[in-house]
Amino acid sequence: MKAIGMIETRGLTAAIEALDSMAKAANITLVDLKRVGAGLVTVIVEGSVSDVTAAVEVGKEAHIRTGGELVSFNVIARPHTELAKIL
Template identity: 70%
Template structure:
């Protein structure tokens, strides 16, 4: 795993819109889509650092097409191997 990218929204539809845009914008793979609760959904992708950065930037704006709310986003370049057990 070279990088992990996350986009968290309030709305499943917004998260799916973000995920669709992220995978079309860059060569990233879906790791997981976590439903946290209270309508909060986190999309987690992986790929090389540049691709994940581009995908997260695209996902941060894509959710607005559905009226969803961006809660948070983050990119972890070269994550520790222990993180893969959590994801």
């Protein structure tokens, strides 16, 4: 079963730094990078529960190097199939 992980930052550079670190730390796949507005950017990744959890933990710390702001983060293990429609 796959999991979905999300990290939301204020600033595109911080989001890209987080995604780069996440991809290097675990076997994950980028689902989407959404520009929400007002400088908010959400990175959405998928993979096994353990890989996504590890990637999100690494991504939470990575934004600090750019001076960006971590707004929120979450891991959803075994998301419902209907969730894929909005992603």
